[in-house]
Structures are given as C-alpha cells and as structure tokens.
Amino acid sequence: MLKKILSFLLLVSLSVPFAAKADEGMWLPMLVKRLNYTDMQKKGLQLTAEEIYSVNNSSLKDAIVQFGGFCTGEFISPEGLLITNHHCGYGSIQSHSTTEHDYLTDGFWATSKDQELPNEGLFVDILVRMDDVTSKVLEGITPATTQEERAQLVAQRTKAIAQEASENNQYVTYVRDFYNGNEFYLFVYNRYTDVRLVGAPPQSVGKYGGDTDNWMWPRHTGDFSMFRVYMAPDGKPAPYSKTNVPYKPKHFLPISLSDKEQGDFAMVFGFPGRTKRFMTSHGLKLEVNQLNKSRIKLRDQKLNLWKEDMDKDAATRIKYASKYASTSNYYKYSIGQNAGIKRMHTIEGKIADEDKFQAWANADAQRKATYGNVLGDIASAYATIEKYNLGSIYLNEAVLGTEAMMLGYRFIPLYNSLKAGNAAATQKAIEDLRPRVESHFKDYNLPTDKKVFAAMMKAYSEDIAKDQQPEAFKSLVSKYKGNFSKLADYVYGNSFLMSEQKVNDFLKNPSQKKLEADPAFQLINAIMMNYVTNIAPKMAESNAILDKANRLYVAGLRLMNPDKVYYPDANSTLRLSYGTVKDYSPQDGVMYNYYTTLDGVMAKEDPTNEEFVVPAKLKQLYQAKDYGRYANSKGELVVNFITDNDITGGNSGSPVINGKGELMGLAFDGNWEAMTGDLVYDPDYKRCINVDIRYVLFIIDKYAGATNLIQEMTLVNDGNPGAADAATAEVKTKTPQAELLNATMEEANEKLRAGKTEFKIEKKKGDAKVKLQVKD
Structure with a gap:
C-alpha cells in the first residue's frame, strides 16, 4: 500500500x-x-x-x-x-x-x-445581511390589541422597514415572520x-x-x-x-x-x-384528506394527458418537458407524504402533544386566560375552512391548472382597468401581458390543453359543492348536458385567447366589450369572481382566527418547554x-x-x-x-x-x-x-x-x-491513497514550475495505476526543477 x-x-x-x-x-x-x-x-x-x-x-x-x-x-x-x-x-x-x-x-x-x-x-439573489427587527415590528402591540389592528400595524411596519433598508431600491428587501408571527427578521439581497x-x-x-x-x-x-x-x-x-x-x-x-x-x-x-411543522392535528387532517388527495387525483389526470401527446410528437415533448417535470414532482410527493403520515402516526402524535399543551395551559389561571382557548379556536377555524377549502384547491389545481384558463386569468387586471377607464393602468397591464403571452405560446399545444381543460372542468363540476360554483359555469355545463368535450369545443373554438396572433392583435386595441364576449375569459372571470365574493371571505374570517391561535400556540409551546431550542x-x-x-x-x-x-x-x-x-x-x-x-x-x-x-x-x-x-x-x-x-x-x-x-x-x-470550466475551480484532494490519481495536485498557474509539477503528477499517476509502489521522478525545465519520491 x-x-x-x-x-x-x-x-x-x-x-x-x-x-x-x-x-x-x-x-x-x-x-x-x-x-x-x-x-x-x-x-x-x-x-x-x-x-x-x-x-x-x-x-x-x-x-x-x-x-x-x-x-x-x-x-x-x-x-x-x-x-x-x-x-x-x-x-x-x-x-x-x-x-x-x-x-x-x-x-x-x-x-x-x-x-x-x-x-x-x-x-439570483445574494444575501447581504439579515437583522432581527422583532422589537420594531411589535413595538406597542399588546395582548389587548385586536387581531385586525395587529395585522395592520405589522403590515405597515414591515413594509416601511423593508423600504428603508432598500436604500432607494438598490437592494431587494423584505421582512418575514417567524414562529407563526412571534418574531420578525429583515433580509437584504443584491439581485443579479x-x-x-x-x-x-x-x-x-x-x-x-x-x-x-x-x-x-x-x-x-x-x-x-x-x-x-x-x-x-x-x-x-x-x-x-x-x-x-x-x-x-x-x-x-x-x-x-x-x-x-x-x-x-x-x-x-x-x-x-x-x-408547517407547528401545524396542529386539525391542519394535518386537512392536508391529508383534502389537499393531497385532490392533488394526486387531478395531477394524475393531467400528467397522463400530457404524456400521451408528448410521446407522439417531439416538439410537444420539448414544450411540455419542464411543465411535466414540475407537475409530477409534487404529485408523487403528495402520495409519499400521505403514506408517511399514516406510517408515523403523525396525527395521533400531534393529538398527544396538544393534550399536554391543554393540560399545561389549564394548570395555571393566568396561562389558562391566555392559552386555554387556543386549541378550541384552531379546531373551530379548521371546521369552517374545511367547508370551502376544496374550492380553493380546485381553483389552483384544476381551473388555473389549465393553461388557457391561466392565460385568461392574467387578462383580469387589463379587464378591470378597461372597465374603470384608467388609461395608465391599461397601458401597464398591456406591458405586463406581452412577455407572459410570448412565454405561454412558446410552450403551448392547443389540442393537448383542450383535453386537459375538459378533464379539469369535469372534476370541478363533480367535486365542488354546487352552491360554491358560479352560475355561469353551471349554465354552460347544463347547456352541453355534461358533455365536457363539447364544452371544450365551444370554448376553444370561439376564444381569441387560443391564438397568439389574435391575442397580440387584441393587445394593440383592447376593449372591454371583446373580453366580456370571449367564452374563455367569461368562464375564468366568473369562476374568479365567485371565489372572491363567495369563498375567499369565509376563508379569510377563519384564517384570521387561525393566525392568532397558531401564534399563541407556538408562543405557548416555547414557554412550556424553556429548555428546548425551537427552530422556525x-x-x-x-x-x-x-x-x-x-x-x-x-x-x-x-x-x-x-x-x-x-x-x-x-x-x-x-x-x-x-x-x-x-x-x-x-x-x-x-x-x-x-x-x-x-x-x-x-x-x-x-x-x-x-x-x-x-x-x-x-x-x-x-x-x-x-x-x-x-x-x-x-x-x-x-x-x-x-x-x-x-x-x-x-x-x-x-x-x-x-x-x-x-x-x-x-x-x-x-x-x-x-x-475550461474545470480550470476555473479550486479542487482539493486531502488524500485518497490507492485511487487512480492519488498523487494528483491541482495547479492553477502556468509557470514552468507548475507545468513541471503537473507533468510529474501525471507520470506518478500512471505508475500508481500500473501497481508500482516505489519510484522516483525528476524533471527539469530551465531553472525549474521538481523531484518526487514515493515509498511503500
């Protein structure tokens, strides 16, 4: 050796x-x-x-x-x-x-x-520094401060702190909350x-x-x-x-x-x-039974439809390669996550932790006043969220998971500015849309997306409670007697959003009337308006209760276990x-x-x-x-x-x-x-x-x-005796000494590969000299 x-x-x-x-x-x-x-x-x-x-x-x-x-x-x-x-x-x-x-x-x-x-x-964002700004954000906020007032103060202060740190937008800055809103840190980045x-x-x-x-x-x-x-x-x-x-x-x-x-x-x-490791058992149940199950079902359908067309055509394969990979990633993740939670009895473990927390809170009058209702509030909030959560999931996974619907969604700011008669906002919306339109059509195959649309709209119609669906959507489904292939023929055959040329022509002379008459935009706008007016407010009320309860729960956990170092x-x-x-x-x-x-x-x-x-x-x-x-x-x-x-x-x-x-x-x-x-x-x-x-x-x-890329790097070999190049040294310069050393190392490697364990190598070039001796 x-x-x-x-x-x-x-x-x-x-x-x-x-x-x-x-x-x-x-x-x-x-x-x-x-x-x-x-x-x-x-x-x-x-x-x-x-x-x-x-x-x-x-x-x-x-x-x-x-x-x-x-x-x-x-x-x-x-x-x-x-x-x-x-x-x-x-x-x-x-x-x-x-x-x-x-x-x-x-x-x-x-x-x-x-x-x-x-x-x-x-x-790329490169971190310049991070600072603890908790005291600045929470100054003057007490347990008596209402949740609504607290949220407003936190939002105003974090925005002001980030803006000041940006030094006139020289840096990308933001303040993030930690431990469910109990601490706040400023991050300052250079963006290249x-x-x-x-x-x-x-x-x-x-x-x-x-x-x-x-x-x-x-x-x-x-x-x-x-x-x-x-x-x-x-x-x-x-x-x-x-x-x-x-x-x-x-x-x-x-x-x-x-x-x-x-x-x-x-x-x-x-x-x-x-x-979301501070999430309670109530939240975990929702993740397992609604989010993950829905994601698995909807992405499985979409992936199969994409793959069918990708296998038939090289151009389609290239267009959808990145989308397929990203969609597949968390499809499979959700399957594994549900299996792991079941295997680890995670929900049961959370329930046990929550029982300990409740007992700790109830053991002291002051703690009970602050923390005694926390878990009850969390359970109540999740009970309401569960009724409307599926509509939110399907909006993201099914509706906006269809490419044409996502493009239509991006036209909503333009529609709103046209409706308001705001010329400046209209111009900005057009400028924001142009690169998105180009990116959309570069990697778009209409026949593929049309099949996905039919499948996703069918799932939306069947799985979302009828009283949470917009009337315009239900009327369209009724008109085509539940035949979603025919519904897709109508939408995709009559919308200007399906043609890059027509979209660009529209952006040259946009009109509110033409958008309102477009079947694809009509559909996405109706679904979004229904979500904003009928679903989001109910979710928001419960989420506000949940935010406060989660913040108190995490604060209580840290107080209950003072010797444990919690990471955010x-x-x-x-x-x-x-x-x-x-x-x-x-x-x-x-x-x-x-x-x-x-x-x-x-x-x-x-x-x-x-x-x-x-x-x-x-x-x-x-x-x-x-x-x-x-x-x-x-x-x-x-x-x-x-x-x-x-x-x-x-x-x-x-x-x-x-x-x-x-x-x-x-x-x-x-x-x-x-x-x-x-x-x-x-x-x-x-x-x-x-x-x-x-x-x-x-x-x-x-x-x-x-x-050329290897030569840029600094390679370090702390020693792998017996490897094919145990005597390799990385030399960056091109001096005579460096050239000799490289040549010496190469010759030594050849001898080592041949099984020699004792040898000498001497090389000279001008005034430069290298001598290497290896002994077994």
Whole structure:
C-alpha cells in the first residue's frame, strides 16, 4: 500500500465516526454561534461561526444564492461560475432547445464565455445581511390589541422597514415572520438579472431515472447544471448586456475530491421553501384528506394527458418537458407524504402533544386566560375552512391548472382597468401581458390543453359543492348536458385567447366589450369572481382566527418547554442544516448503502425506456474505467450519496459542505420513506439525496471535455491513497514550475495505476526543477 509521498506530502485523516442522531432543524445562519455551533463542532465542523456567516467579512453565506426564487445555487469559481441542479435549470435549458438544437437530449456546454446563453427573467439573489427587527415590528402591540389592528400595524411596519433598508431600491428587501408571527427578521439581497447558461448534461444523465426514480433511493442521477452570473463593469447588478463582466463573488466554494465516509460531517446551506411543522392535528387532517388527495387525483389526470401527446410528437415533448417535470414532482410527493403520515402516526402524535399543551395551559389561571382557548379556536377555524377549502384547491389545481384558463386569468387586471377607464393602468397591464403571452405560446399545444381543460372542468363540476360554483359555469355545463368535450369545443373554438396572433392583435386595441364576449375569459372571470365574493371571505374570517391561535400556540409551546431550542419553519430564507453521511434501513431485512456508483447506472440501463437510456460515450468511459482523478479510493465512480440533513423544497441545488467548508455534493431530492418532511421530521428515515461532486466533475471533464470550466475551480484532494490519481495536485498557474509539477503528477499517476509502489521522478525545465519520491 502507498504509505508516503515525499516532497509532496499527502496527509490522510483516519477517524472513527461516532454514533449520532439525525439532526432536525433548518437554522438561521446568523444564530448558529448562539444555538448550534458546539454541536456542529462535535460532529466534525472545523470552521468558525464567523466563517459560516459574517456581515463584514467573506463567509460561506456569500457563496450561496437563491436561484430564480425557487432553488439554491452556489459559486464555485472567482469568475461567477454557479452550479445548481439540472431540474432547477431545466426551464432555462428547455427555453433554448429546439428540434434542431435539442439541449435537453444532447446537453449544452459553452467552451468560452461568448457562447454562454442569456436567460430572460432568470435572477439570483445574494444575501447581504439579515437583522432581527422583532422589537420594531411589535413595538406597542399588546395582548389587548385586536387581531385586525395587529395585522395592520405589522403590515405597515414591515413594509416601511423593508423600504428603508432598500436604500432607494438598490437592494431587494423584505421582512418575514417567524414562529407563526412571534418574531420578525429583515433580509437584504443584491439581485443579479444577467444569468447565463454555461453547461448542462443530457437529461439521460441529469434526469436519469426520471419519474420512476424521483424521491427514491438508491439513485443514479447526475442532477446538475451550470450558469454564470454577470454584473456591470462597475460591479453593480445590471440587465443583460454584452459589456457586462463575470461577477466576482466575495466567497466561492473549493471542491473536495476526497472520499466520504459513514459519519462524516455534512452541512446543507440553502433556501428551503415552506414547512408547517407547528401545524396542529386539525391542519394535518386537512392536508391529508383534502389537499393531497385532490392533488394526486387531478395531477394524475393531467400528467397522463400530457404524456400521451408528448410521446407522439417531439416538439410537444420539448414544450411540455419542464411543465411535466414540475407537475409530477409534487404529485408523487403528495402520495409519499400521505403514506408517511399514516406510517408515523403523525396525527395521533400531534393529538398527544396538544393534550399536554391543554393540560399545561389549564394548570395555571393566568396561562389558562391566555392559552386555554387556543386549541378550541384552531379546531373551530379548521371546521369552517374545511367547508370551502376544496374550492380553493380546485381553483389552483384544476381551473388555473389549465393553461388557457391561466392565460385568461392574467387578462383580469387589463379587464378591470378597461372597465374603470384608467388609461395608465391599461397601458401597464398591456406591458405586463406581452412577455407572459410570448412565454405561454412558446410552450403551448392547443389540442393537448383542450383535453386537459375538459378533464379539469369535469372534476370541478363533480367535486365542488354546487352552491360554491358560479352560475355561469353551471349554465354552460347544463347547456352541453355534461358533455365536457363539447364544452371544450365551444370554448376553444370561439376564444381569441387560443391564438397568439389574435391575442397580440387584441393587445394593440383592447376593449372591454371583446373580453366580456370571449367564452374563455367569461368562464375564468366568473369562476374568479365567485371565489372572491363567495369563498375567499369565509376563508379569510377563519384564517384570521387561525393566525392568532397558531401564534399563541407556538408562543405557548416555547414557554412550556424553556429548555428546548425551537427552530422556525422554513419560509424561503437562507438556512443551514447539519448532520452526517449516513446509510439507513427502509424496512426489515433491507439496508441501503450511503452511496451509489456508475455500476448502478449501467445495471439500470434500458434502451427502450427513455428514463433509463445511457449515453454511448458514458458507456465507453465506464467500460474503460476511465474515471481520471474522480474515482474514490476503491476505484469506483460515486454518483450519489445520502446524508441525514433536514431539507425540503427550495433546497434543490444546495451545496453539501464538509467540515472544512468544501463542496462535496449538491442536494437534489429527499427519500420516499420521509415524504412527511414539510409537516413533521422523521428522525429514523429522513435522508437528503445528493449528487457527488466528483461525478459532476467527471461529466464535465471526461464526458463533455469542458476542461475550461474545470480550470476555473479550486479542487482539493486531502488524500485518497490507492485511487487512480492519488498523487494528483491541482495547479492553477502556468509557470514552468507548475507545468513541471503537473507533468510529474501525471507520470506518478500512471505508475500508481500500473501497481508500482516505489519510484522516483525528476524533471527539469530551465531553472525549474521538481523531484518526487514515493515509498511503500
């Protein structure tokens, strides 16, 4: 075995991982020093709290961005090179794809910066700072303040605080509430809108396993894509321009080539979307029995109709690829969430917690006065919400889940301005509509949407209480005797909203009368007006009661358990979670390893199934075992690995960072057994599924040949003795010494591959000299 490399020493750290529980919590990074730092150190963190989050100095937070408002990305070079998930960049990749240049199928790689592709509407937000503004927001508000007055004061103050912090709109700012309205924090961001596509693997790599493997482990998916952020020459954010220059991040992540072992520290840093872990049993019942069941039913119908047409036509497949993927994601999630809640007896556990809370509140007269009616108010509010909630769900999933109806909905502001005779508002509405219209028709297939419309309207008619449906809709259903195919023929055959040319002609000379006469607009306007006048007010009354009761419930929980450190629900603000690399057993007699390899990709290969096609070049590299420096110490090419980090939607693309602050993977999914994550944390089964950064580099380098991108990065190898390139060193400069060192390392690798354990290499070039001695 290789023991030492003299003159260029590789140190290998050997440690025995300690037994560790899964770590629940998505923590605000500014509070890490006070709440979590000691525990993180015990698990293997070697950074200081200041190196994780600092306002005044470069820190990890400066390498993390909110990508497009829906994912996370991170800088991996001093030239603004950004990496995120393939599914996060999917919409941008799809937008540049045509049947002639199908980047979804073939992949895309810019070999120089002038080949990078701009993406209108895409942005990244980079956190400048976050501040606790609770005292400013709640100043003077007491228990005697009415809920309505409190809501008004909070809204006014949070808006004013954010506006002041924006410094005349130089920054993107907002104030978010935490712990159900008990605390408030200000967030200040720089927003960069010139974000260009740099690289993406073919979807046979980036989406390998497709919907079959989604939310599942083991996985074998190279889920990554690459972008570059640009700024004006003076360093400020600016719209796309050829004169813009690559953004210079205050911090970017070095990349670890080292092996990951069971028990190794792992930190996920990103923007988790929404969790509702303080939700009571009453809310959980509604989620399970109404939201999830409806989402499963309606999305299943829509996905089947889309897929039917996508399989028939390549152009339709490209148009609907991104929509299909995003719709499918939470369709499957809802199935898993319901199964997990049942398995974990989550509702029963919540009821037990609520019984304890009620007993605690009743045990003291003052507590009873403040908290004694909280759970009763929550139950009463949900009882009313349940009567109208389905109408709200179907509005989003069925009505606005139909593309033509969504387009019609976007015309409502224009209609209202025309009706009011407000010329300025009319002009603004037209300007807002034009890019939306262009985007809609670019990825639209009328026959497909028409079938979806018929199915969704049928479900709406059958499942929503008749007294909650608009008269205009019921009359239309009656006119066509419940034949929704004929109803669709009428609407789609007589609406100008079905033609891009007709829509653009209308926008040149819009009229209230023409909109009112359009059957598609008539329908969506009637459904929306019915919702606004008959459903939303009843929901709003109950939600106001619920907001107050939930706020008091969370405040009471924290008071009842003073020794417990509660983390706030995720709300699309920057958080970190920490844990370890960890395997798991999903059921009796089954144990899942903590990583997968390229062997598994080949084992799943099925050329007849588009989800499991393996590109020819990837097969060639596999057969030759040509993994370069990216193999692990066993000679395997690791594809994915799992940790027990606490994550949720929005964490897609988040960096998985080791104890030294180095990038070792990208989070891209959760596991099927723990789909309860938004509602309750599962300490036994929760796993974060990540793409190994070495597989990413292998695809970029060996598969795509995009070495220009590799050269931008800082690669770190802490030592994998026995790997094919145990003696690899990354050298950025092109000095004679650097060239000699690279050549020396390459020769050493060849000798190691050949099984030699003792050798010397000496090289000279001018005044430069390199000597390497390896001893067994």
